[in-house]
Structure formats: structure tokens, C-alpha cells
Amino acid sequence: MHSTISDIVRNIDYEENGLVKNLKIEIFKREKIVIKCKAAVAWGPAQPLSIEVIEVAPPKKGEVRVKILASGVCHTDAITLSGRDSAKWWPVILGHEGGGIVESIGEGVTSVQPGDHVIPLYIPECRECKFCKSGLTNTCSLIGSTVGNGLLLDKTTRFTCKGQKVYHYMGCSTFSQYTASVAKISPKASLDKVCLLGCCITTGYGAATKSANIRPGSTVAVFGCGGVGLSVIQGAAACKASRIFAVDVNPKKFEYAKKLGATDFINPEDYDKPIQQVLVEMTDGGLDYTFDCTGNTKVMRAALESCQQGWGESIIIGIPGANEEINTSPFQLIHGRAWKGSSFGGIKGRSELPNLVEDYLEKKLEIDMYISHQHKLEDINKAFDDMHSGERSVIRLIWVLQLKVPIICY
Numbered sequence: 001m002h003s004t005i006s007d008i009v010r011n012i013d014y015e016e017n018g019l020v021k022n023l024k025i026e027i028f029k030r031e032k033i034v035i036k037c038k039a040a041v042a043w044g045p046a047q048p049l050s051i052e053v054i055e056v057a058p059p060k061k062g063e064v065r066v067k068i069l070a071s072g073v074c075h076t077d078a079i080t081l082s083g084r085d086s087a088k089w090w091p092v093i094l095g096h097e098g099g100g101i102v103e104s105i106g107e108g109v110t111s112v113q114p115g116d117h118v119i120p121l122y123i124p125e126c127r128e129c130k131f132c133k134s135g136l137t138n139t140c141s142l143i144g145s146t147v148g149n150g151l152l153l154d155k156t157t158r159f160t161c162k163g164q165k166v167y168h169y170m171g172c173s174t175f176s177q178y179t180a181s182v183a184k185i186s187p188k189a190s191l192d193k194v195c196l197l198g199c200c201i202t203t204g205y206g207a208a209t210k211s212a213n214i215r216p217g218s219t220v221a222v223f224g225c226g227g228v229g230l231s232v233i234q235g236a237a238a239c240k241a242s243r244i245f246a247v248d249v250n251p252k253k254f255e256y257a258k259k260l261g262a263t264d265f266i267n268p269e270d271y272d273k274p275i276q277q278v279l280v281e282m283t284d285g286g287l288d289y290t291f292d293c294t295g296n297t298k299v300m301r302a303a304l305e306s307c308q309q310g311w312g313e314s315i316i317i318g319i320p321g322a323n324e325e326i327n328t329s330p331f332q333l334i335h336g337r338a339w340k341g342s343s344f345g346g347i348k349g350r351s352e353l354p355n356l357v358e359d360y361l362e363k364k365l366e367i368d369m370y371i372s373h374q375h376k377l378e379d380i381n382k383a384f385d386d387m388h389s390g391e392r393s394v395i396r397l398i399w400v401l402q403l404k405v406p407i408i409c410y
Helices: 075-082 130-133 189-196 200-211 227-238 251-260 275-282 297-305 332-333 349-361 377-388
Strands: 010-013 019-027 034-043 048-054 064-071 098-106 118-119 159-161 164-167 182-184 219-223 243-247 264-266 288-290 313-316 338-341 373-376 394-395
Touching: 034 159, 034 377, 048 130, 048 377, 064 118, 064 182, 064 189, 098 189, 098 264, 118 189, 118 349, 159 394, 164 288, 182 349, 182 394, 189 200, 200 349, 219 227, 219 297, 219 313, 227 243, 227 251, 243 251, 243 275, 251 264, 264 275, 275 297, 288 297, 297 313, 373 377
Parallel strands: 219 243, 219 288, 243 264, 288 313, 313 338, 373 394
Antiparallel strands: 010 019, 034 048, 048 159, 064 098, 064 394, 098 118, 118 182, 159 164
């Protein structure tokens, strides 16, 4: 068996003078051992995350165990932590925007090998279910097995802390140094950048380029200019939209939006009439495409009603709180407007996400400007504060100078 320092346990007994008395060396397979590492554990809703030492069990059949080197902090994590969604499983390790290196693989895994650079996926791609085979969606029948119940496919968890079971989050749990569902990517890409393709940028960029498939020359409005909204703007510009409205109450967002392709900035607080009326008047009847990136159901309605009668399409991306509903006059739809949802930008994780990494490496896709701060895992609560103030942070779970250098040697 090919072994490395990481595969060796040394039990050493010393003499009183410091010389070695007994030395026992044991070689073992990494895929058979339990790993101890640090993680940010959410013990309950509306509580600060706590840095704990957890145990990560070996990967089972069809699973991989990944050493997470970097993770973004997303509003979806914050919604769950606040208690606003339907999550009832605590304690849990949040996080779903990660980048890491495969540490070990379970039985039957052939798509990746130890040492591969990967991005964890919260939407699986089994390639065998009716959804995957349809060619119509990036939904996979396995998603219900990992998203919304805190467990992996076999209905168990791989995490424990202080003797207590700890739940997974969206099948990813990237606020842990190790996690167990992945897309293989180029090792040339910096993981502390492309980790944002695990949700934020892919969700917005794909919503514009794939879910909506914006036609060249179209008019577009993006409601909410956080990371996802800015990514919609970047995607709309890539599709050669003729006019792109960035709609947000924070004027600081416009400079970012403009750099990514926005042509106009609209602050709803600057007007004494509904924003949909403002936009309809500015665009001779309404927009070809609108995108809600806020999760606010009132904004979702405004986005639809900003659309052009006859063909306008409004795409919902933002995540609302549990049990919230949207409403509008049925005539908005009868008259030809359409509401549509988009999850992960319609992107298939295993098949298509690696292409976005290549676009980044070829400087066709902007990522670097999204990152305002980098924090150590121990400062993760500060990263949430940054997000609530309109900035985006990346958590460096393993603090090294070059994330391209594998931590584990194979």
C-alpha cells in the first residue's frame, strides 16, 4: 500500500533522559478512520456559531470525504441560523459554498480520487433519475434525501460532537474542515475564490444565462444587488442585454453593479410611487426579464408587475421565510407575464459547474471582486456581521498561503 505521513500513527515511549524507549508504527487506510477537526456548530436557532472539535466518520459506499479549505457565507445560511426557515434539526453545521480537496473515498466511487479539487454540491446529479434524464432541469430526485432533513442518503449523519449527533446542512456543511457530494474542478483554480461557485455566483449567473436564457437586446431589472443579484447582472451582460436596471435601497451597491454591467441604478426609496410603476414608465410598458434576489414576497410581486405585458418573464431566486406566500392579480399572468423559479441557476453541478471554473480561469467570469473580507474559521460570526452589512466574506478553514498546495499528500 502506498502510504504517506498522513497514513502513519506513531506511538512513542520515552526514557527519562528523553531518548526513545519504544516506537510503534501502524499503517492504516485513511478511508477507514474517524477524523477530528474544527467546525462552526450551530447549537440552536438565533445563537452565535460555536467553534468545536468534531468527529467526522469515514465515507460510506458511494461517498467522499472532503477537506474543506474555504467557504463562502450565504444569506441562506443566515436564514436557517435565524430560525426563519423550517429547519428543526439542531445542532447542525451550516455552510454550502465550499471548495476543498478529496481526502478519502468510499466503496464504489470512481468519479473522483483522493487529491482531486472539488466543490460540494447541494443539488445532487445522480444522472439516473427521471429529472436528470429529462434534460429539462437541474433538479435530482436525491435532493429530498439531503436537503431539508440534515442527513445523508442513508438517513444518518457523519458528524458527532461531545458524544452528540450533529446534523448536515444541504448535504454540504462547509463550515467544517472536513465534510462528506462534489463536482471535480481544475486544480489551477484558487479554492478561496471558486468556492463562491458553490452557490452565490452560479445561482445568479445561471439564472440569467440558463434559466432565463436572456435574449440579446433585452431589458432586464434585478431586484436586490447582493452577491446573487450582482451575478444575475454579470450574466445579463454576458447575454448582451441592452439595458440592465440594478434595483436596491443601498446606493453603495451601484458601483459594484456598474462594474459588472448594470446601466441604471434605481433606489425605490427615491420615489413616491410603487417601483413597478416607475420601471414600467421608464421602459415603455415594462421589462423583458426581471429577477427577484431578495426573498421578500412583496418584492417578488413588484418584479412580476414590472414585466412587459405579453411576454415579460420574472424569475424568483431569493429564499423567503417558511410558510410565506406570494400573490398578484391573475390578470398579470393571463395577460402574458410569467413567473418562474430558478435554483442554482439551472446549472447541473457535476456536468456544468466545472465549465464555470474554466470560464473564471480564462477571465470570462468575474469572482474576485465579490469578496470583501477573508476570515479564519474562529471569526466566522464576524463574517455573518459583514454579510448583514452588505459585504461578502470567505472563510479560510485551513489557513495556508497557497490554497493550490494540497494539505494532504498522496
